[in-house]
Each structure stands twice: as C-alpha cells, then as structure tokens.
Amino acid sequence: MIGSFGRKSQFATVSSDQTCRIYNLADGEALLTLIFNEVLTATVFDAPCWQLFVGNNNGSIHQFSLKNPPRKLYHHIEEKNSLVFGGPKGKVVCLAINITNTVLASGSDNNLVCIWEIKSRQIMKR
Numbered sequence: 263m264i265g266s267f268g269r270k271s272q273f274a275t276v277s278s279d280q281t282c283r284i285y286n287l288a289d290g291e292a293l294l295t296l297i298f299n300e301v302l303t304a305t306v307f308d309a310p311c312w313q314l315f316v317g318n319n320n321g322s323i324h325q326f327s328l329k330n331p332p333r334k335l336y337h338h339i340e341e342k343n344s345l346v347f348g349g350p351k352g353k354v355v356c357l358a359i360n361i362t363n364t365v366l367a368s369g370s371d372n373n374l375v376c377i378w379e380i381k382s383r384q385i386m387k388r
Contacts, residue, residue, distance in 0.1 A: 272311055276302035282316050294331055297338045298324070304368075306357040313380075315347075315366060317354025320382075323347035323368055325383070347383045349376055 271287035282296040282305055296316070304317035307328075314326045325345040331337075352370035359366050365386070366378040377387040 263293070265370060267272055274305045274307065274314060276305045276316060278302070282314070284314070289359075292335060294328075295336045296326060299341065304354045304357045306359055307368075308359050308363040309361065310363075311361070315359070317357055317368060319353050321349065321351040321354060321370060323349075323354060323357065323378075325380075344382065347378055349378075349385055351382070378381075 272284055272293065274282055274284045276282045276345075278301045280298045280301060282292045282298070282302055283290055283292060285299065295312055298316070298318065301319040303319055304314055307313070312327065312329050314328055316324045316326065318324070323346065324339065325347070326339070332373050344366050346367075347366070352372035352374060355371050356369040359380075364380055366379065366380050368376050374388060376385050378384065379386050
C-alpha cells in the first residue's frame with residue numbers, strides 16, 4: 263500500500279513472515295518493521311498516513327498509530343495492547359478506507375465484505 267504522494271510518502275508491505283514493513287517511497291529506506299504473531303495478508307494507510315490497518319490470516323484487522331512511531335526499527339505488536347477489529351473469520355484479502363477516514367472496508371477469502379466504522383471498530387454493514 264502506498265500513502266499520499268507528498269514529499270515524505272511511504273509504502274507498506276505485509277508478509278507471511280508475520281511482518282509489516284514501512285518504507286520511504288523516495289529512497290526505499292526502511293522506516294519501521296512491525297512484528298505480529300500471525301500471518302499478515304493485507305494493509306492500508308489512512309489518507310494522512312497516521313493510521314495503518316493490517317489484516318491477517320485469522321480474519322482480524324489491527325489498527326496501528328503512526329503519529330508517534332516507535333524509535334526502533336523493529337517493533338513487536340502485543341495483542342493485549344493492540345486495537346483490533348474483530349469479526350467474521352476468514353483470511354482478510356483486501357482493505358480500503360473512504361476519503362474522510364471514517365469507514366474501513368474489508369474483504370475476506372470467504373467472499374464476505376464488511377464495512378466498519380473506524381472510530382468504534384464495529385461492523386456497519388455486511
């Protein structure tokens with residue numbers, strides 16, 4: 263996923279090695295590696311690149327704030343300290359956010375699309 267195309271544009275990747283990596287788009291510099299406890303399958307930034315959403319193999323979506331990112335290059339995500347959108351099970355295969363950064367859409371491998379209110383992390387529509 264690529265964030266807004268400003269001077270400090272970033273892009274993020276997710277992998278089956280349980281990591282989400284964030285890079286500087288201009289020079290490819292690694293900015294942050296988030297290490298989770300599950301296989302990651304999808305990611306999306308909000309418009310200002312302040313929030314990162316990461317979907318996994320188990321159907322959960324994690325929300326991570328990038329406003330004050332960790333100072334170290336590697337950061338382990340603890341389940342108990344994580345904001346999680348919990349819902350229908352099935353591998354998350356795609357994520358998208360509306361232009362006002364208030365609604366998140368997720369698609370899963372069981373052909374289910376969910377529309378989430380970001381503030382409450384509740385499903386608005388299936």
